[in-house]
Amino acid sequence: MKQEYDLVIVSALGLERKYLQKLLSSQKRHADFAFPFISGSCKTSPKYRIGLIQCGVGAANAARNLTDFLDQVDVKQILVAGLCGSLSPQFRIGDLFIPHRIVSTENSSEISCDTFFKRKQSNHSEKTLLSSSEPVTTVASREQWHAQTGATCVDMESYALAVIAQKRRINFCVIRAVSDDVQSELDPRLFDLLKESGEPNIRKVIVHIIKSPKLLLTLYAMSSRANIAMNSIVQYLEKNNLASIKQ
Numbered sequence: 602m603k604q605e606y607d608l609v610i611v612s613a614l615g616l617e618r619k620y621l622q623k624l625l626s627s628q629k630r631h632a633d634f635a636f637p638f639i640s641g642s643c644k645t646s647p648k649y650r651i652g653l654i655q656c657g658v659g660a661a662n663a664a665r666n667l668t669d670f671l672d673q674v675d676v677k678q679i680l681v682a683g684l685c686g687s688l689s690p691q692f693r694i695g696d697l698f699i700p701h702r703i704v705s706t707e708n709s710s711e712i713s714c715d716t717f718f719k720r721k722q723s724n725h726s727e728k729t730l731l732s733s734s735e736p737v738t739t740v741a742s743r744e745q746w747h748a749q750t751g752a753t754c755v756d757m758e759s760y761a762l763a764v765i766a767q768k769r770r771i772n773f774c775v776i777r778a779v780s781d782d783v784q785s786e787l788d789p790r791l792f793d794l795l796k797e798s799g800e801p802n803i804r805k806v807i808v809h810i811i812k813s814p815k816l817l818l819t820l821y822a823m824s825s826r827a828n829i830a831m832n833s834i835v836q837y838l839e840k841n842n843l844a845s846i847k848q
Contacts, residue, residue, distance in 0.1 A: 646844035732760030
């Protein structure tokens with residue numbers, strides 16, 4: 602008999618998962634999946650079962666892992682949570698972004714999102730999230746995609762994950778927090794330092810730092826921004842009872 606979860610939270614990166622684990626009590630790690638999967642319960646409602654999976658980086662990788670997961674368990678709701686980049690000056694580091702639709706750089710169709718949470722703060726948005734097949738690293742590319750699509754934030758996985766949820770008729774919501782504002786120029790080497798799983802490739806990190814010691818400062822700054830953003834998400838979700846999400 603399949604395990605049933607009231608809510609499954611999906612993250613791409615190990616850093617995101619480690620923050621989101623703070624939301625679960627009675628945690629249990631499952632070793633029978635090809636990706637990190639932790640189950641637990643809502644701290645305010647112990648009978649409300651929550652799963653947390655780390656689907657990895659990129660649309661194809663994330664979609665494959667979510668599909669594998671959904672083939673083995675029953676899920677009522679999916680919440681994608683993690684970092685994003687801003688395409689608009691209105692969003693700054695740490696701001697939350699809850700889109701009501703997602704568009705893709707690879708597909709002309711848009712997908713509507715459910716809205717699990719009430720928007721009580723000015724930095725929440727009902728605008729569009731762009732999912733890109735490649736990292737959007739330059740100011741020029743951010744401005745271009747904003748002008749072309751009207752999207753105000755960007756990630757790499759949400760569209761592909763939403764397609765799967767839609768096909769399986771599972772309620773789907775996205776909550777992101779900005780870790781890179783529209784004026785940020787990201788070093789493209791940073792993405793080469795990640796494994797597909799969403800974990801850092803320590804060997805590559807060491808090699809790159811030896812070759813370019815200044816990269817250490819770049820990594821520190823990126824990590825600081827990511828920590829600010831993930832703290833925003835966790836604090837918001839702690840204030841909003843996960844067990845109150847509609848079914």
